[in-house]
Each structure stands twice: as C-alpha cells, then as structure tokens.
Amino acid sequence: MAQSTREIKRRIRGINNIKQITNAMELVASARLKRARDRLEKTRPYYNAIYENIREVLGELGSINHPYLKPREIKRSLYIVIAADRGLAGGFNSNVNRLAEREMKYIKDRVKVIAVGTKARDYFRLRGYDIMAEFIGITEDPSFKDAKNIGTLALEAYEKGEIDEVKLVYTRFISVISQQPDILRLLPGDSLKADEEKAKRAIIEFEPSLDDVLNYLIPKYIQSVIYGALVESSASQQGARRTAMENATDNAEEMIDELLLTYNRVRQAAITTEITEIVSGAEALR
Amino acid sequence: MGFKLEIVTPERVFFSDEVDMVILRGIDGDFAILKNRAPIITPLATGKIRIKKDGVERVASISEGYVSVTREKTTVITDSAEWPEEIDVERAKESKERAERRLSQREGIDILRAEASLRRAINRLEVAKLIKNNKENINH
Numbered sequence: 001m002a003q004s005t006r007e008i009k010r011r012i013r014g015i016n017n018i019k020q021i022t023n024a025m026e027l028v029a030s031a032r033l034k035r036a037r038d039r040l041e042k043t044r045p046y047y048n049a050i051y052e053n054i055r056e057v058l059g060e061l062g063s064i065n066h067p068y069l070k071p072r073e074i075k076r077s078l079y080i081v082i083a084a085d086r087g088l089a090g091g092f093n094s095n096v097n098r099l100a101e102r103e104m105k106y107i108k109d110r111v112k113v114i115a116v117g118t119k120a121r122d123y124f125r126l127r128g129y130d131i132m133a134e135f136i137g138i139t140e141d142p143s144f145k146d147a148k149n150i151g152t153l154a155l156e157a158y159e160k161g162e163i164d165e166v167k168l169v170y171t172r173f174i175s176v177i178s179q180q181p182d183i184l185r186l187l188p189g190d191s192l193k194a195d196e197e198k199a200k201r202a203i204i205e206f207e208p209s210l211d212d213v214l215n216y217l218i219p220k221y222i223q224s225v226i227y228g229a230l231v232e233s234s235a236s237q238q239g240a241r242r243t244a245m246e247n248a249t250d251n252a253e254e255m256i257d258e259l260l261l262t263y264n265r266v267r268q269a270a271i272t273t274e275i276t277e278i279v280s281g282a283e284a285l286r
Numbered sequence: 287m288g289f290k291l292e293i294v295t296p297e298r299v300f301f302s303d304e305v306d307m308v309i310l311r312g313i314d315g316d317f318a319i320l321k322n323r324a325p326i327i328t329p330l331a332t333g334k335i336r337i338k339k340d341g342v343e344r345v346a347s348i349s350e351g352y353v354s355v356t357r358e359k360t361t362v363i364t365d366s367a368e369w370p371e372e373i374d375v376e377r378a379k380e381s382k383e384r385a386e387r388r389l390s391q392r393e394g395i396d397i398l399r400a401e402a403s404l405r406r407a408i409n410r411l412e413v414a415k416l417i418k419n420n421k422e423n424i425n426h
Contacts, residue, residue: 042298049294049363053327053354144296144365207312207328216329216352220363227296 005270008263012256019252025088026245029238032140033176036235040173043231047224054217058192060204066211067159068218069189078112078132078154078163079104080186080226082170082233083120085139090244092171092237093119096181100169103183104129112163114150116230132157142234147227155219158187170229171236177243179236184229186222288339289321290359293348293367300367301337301346308360309336310353319353319360327354332405334413335362345370347413349406373414382407 058069081100083093097120104111112132115121117139125131133153138146154166166187172180206213291308293301309318311333329352337344351364385404389397 205326
C-alpha cells in the first residue's frame with residue numbers, strides 16, 4: 001500500500017469536483033438539445049414545402065437547362081463544413097472534419113472551404129486549406145439569416161465560375177444517442193428530380209414566368225438545405241456533448257468507487273498494524 | 287367553407303387554417319386568392335398579408351417569399367412573418383434608421399440589401415400600427 005489515506009482522500013475530492021462539472025455540463029447540453037430538436041421539427045415543413053414546389057416546377061419544365069442544375073466539368077470545389085465552436089463533445093468535431101478531409105486531401109490545391117464553427121476553421125487552417133469564409137459563434141443557435149449569408153456566398157462564387165461544385169458536410173441527427181456525419185452535394189443540383197406525376201395532374205401557372213420562378217426557388221432551396229443542416233448539426237452537437245458528459249460523469253463515479261475501496265483497505269490495514277503493534281507491545285511487557 | 291391556407295417560415299408554421307380570402311402583395315402589385323383558384327406559383331414582395339375569414343380580417347407582415355396554390359391548399363413560403371402584436375417596434379425603428387444612414391452614404395455598401403432592409407423595416411412599422419384595428423375586428 002504505497003498511497004497514504006490522506007493522498008487518496010485528496011484524489012477522491014478532486015474527482016468529485018470534476019464529476020460535478022461534467023454533470024452540470026450534461027444538464028446544460030440536455031436543455032439545449034431539447035430546444036434544438038424543437039427547432040428541427042419546426043423547420044421541416046418549410047424545407048418540405050420548398051422541395052415539393054421545386055419538383056413541381058422541374059416537372060413542368062421537362063428538360064433541365066438552368067445554370068444551377070446543369071452538370072459541369074468539376075475543376076474546383078467548395079466545401080461548407082459545419083462543426084462546433086467548442087469541444088468536449090466526444091468525437092463530434094473530429095468525425096465531421098475527418099469525413100470532409102478524406103475527400104478533400106486528394107484535391108487540396110483545388111478546394112475552397114467555408115468553415116462554420118471555430119473547430120472547423122482551426123482544423124482546416126492548420127492543415128493549410130484555402131478558407132474562403134468563416135462563420136463563428138452561430139453553431140449553437142443558428143438563424144435563417146446565417147444560412148442565407150452562407151448560401152449567397154456559395155451561389156455568387158458558383159455563378160462567377162470560381163467553383164464548379166458545392167458540397168455540404170454536416171452531422172445528421174438520427175437520435176439522441178446517434179449522430180452521423182454526412183456529405184451532401186448542393187450544386188450543381190442535377191440530383192433534383194422532377195415530380196412528373198404531379199406536374200401532369202395539374203397545370204400550374206407561373207407568374208411572371210417559369211424562369212423567374214425557378215431563379216427565385218433554387219437559391220431559396222439552397223438556403224433552406226443549409227439552414228436544415230445548421231439546425232441538424234446544432235442538435236447533433238448537443239446530443240454528442242450530452243453523451244460525452246454523461247460518460248465522463250459515469251467514469252468519475254466509477255473511479256470514486258474504486259478509490260473509496262482502496263481507501264478503506266488502506267485504512268483497515270493501518271488499524272490492523274496498529275492493533276498488532278499494541279498487542280505485541282503489551283505481550284512484551286508481561 | 288373556404289380553403290386551406292398555410293404560412294410557413296424557416297422558424298415555424300406561422301398560420302394554418304381554413305380561410306375565405308387572402309390578399310397578397312405580388313411583385314407587380316396586390317392580388318387576392320379565393321377558393322378554387324387555378325394552381326399558380328409566384329414570388330411575393332415584402333408587404334402585408336390580409337387574411338379574411340367569416341367577415342374578420344387579420345393582417346400580418348411578411349418579408350419576401352412566394353405563394354404556391356394547389357387544389358388542396360394555398361401555401362405562403364416566406365423568410366419571416368409576424369402578427370402586428372409580435373413586432374418589435376424599437377428594433378424595426380433602429381433598422382430603418384440604419385438602412386437610411388447607409389443609403390445616404392451611398393459608398394461601399396450593398397445598395398440592394400440596404401433598400402430591402404429599409405422596405406422590411408417600414409413594412410413592420412406600418413403593420414405594427416394595425417394592432418388596434420385587429421383588436422377591434424376581433425371584438426366585433
């Protein structure tokens with residue numbers, strides 16, 4: 001028994017302090033997770049409505065000839081990477097950053113990055129990527145305005161031909177305990193399929209013209225997808241942080257239990273030694 | 287019976303109910319939608335939306351968006367929508383002043399954006415003034 005009882009007691013106290021902090025962080029993350037999930041639910045109808053309308057329009061259009069939808073020869077890519085502003089969220093940040101880098105490292109000199117969250121910015125800046133823009137401090141409470149700004153930046157660069165495709169890297173919220181990083185191609189939107197069945201059923205008027213409506217709808221669609229990804233990532237972030245902090249609290253508890261056991265054993269050994277000493281001392285005097 | 291109207295923003299489903307008529311501001315001026323209108327999709331300008339049901343009219347402010355009419359329902363999709371009582375008048379006043387200041391300088395700014403922001407602020411202030419009218423309508 002190398003440790004003294006006092007030393008063990010000090011460690012128990014220290015771990016107990018850490019436990020209180022991780023426990024508090026878990027509670028905070030739970031509350032934020034609930035808010036983020038509410039928001040996720042509320043934004044779905046918006047996204048669905050736009051998605052449905054755009055498919056109707058494309059169904060009417062027949063052949064797709066819009067510059068945002070036409071496939072292009074891909075020379076330069078833009079990656080929008082959504083991570084978090086803070087750590088202590090388990091593998092959340094490294095998972096999403098690594099997934100993005102896995103694709104990007106082969107074409108490093110032909111890639112631009114829009115980094116959302118300090119953790120994404122620091123990761124890609126450190127590795128020498130060309131960071132076109134950064135959005136800091138919005139990952140926990142994203143607003144539609146943020147999505148609009150990101151979308152406008154991406155669309156402008158795409159229109160000017162500075163980039164030939166736009167990919168979005170975010171974390172999908174599957175459940176409270178499960179989040180999955182994912183890559184989605186925003187532009188060119190050749191994956192957007194026409195809803196021909198619906199278009200045939202009703203003849204839709206487009207005011208002032210089909211092209212004008214499409215010019216309006218596609219940027220809105222892009223913005224709504226980015227907003228959806230921001231909101232999903234914020235829910236995922238809180239979910240990951242909650243799980244990480246829950247595990248940390250459990251681990252601290254386990255360590256305290258173990259240390260208490262050692263503490264008692266050491267204490268008992270000390271008492272036994274003392275008794276033996278007293279008894280043998282008394283024996284010697286007789 | 288009227289028809290189903292839904293107003294959807296990124297933050298929430300703002301309105302969802304049966305109505306008799308809705309008056310919207312299109313990019314070429316105001317127009318009304320009644321029951322059984324032929325399907326249409328058209329962009330909307332920043333402005334008021336007037337919803338009529340059982341002789342009562344409610345007004346809300348919306349920023350730019352578009353409307354989609356199908357046989358099942360009419361959907362207004364917009365960046366933001368507020369009832370008069372929800373509007374933060376102080377904030378709207380501030381952003382009106384900010385936009386005016388920017389426009390008067392006219393240098394190194396995005397004029398289109400400042401103008402759009404000014405339009406939104408003025409529209410919010412106009413709609414906020416309607417609080418009384420709305421209440422009177424409801425009381426009748």
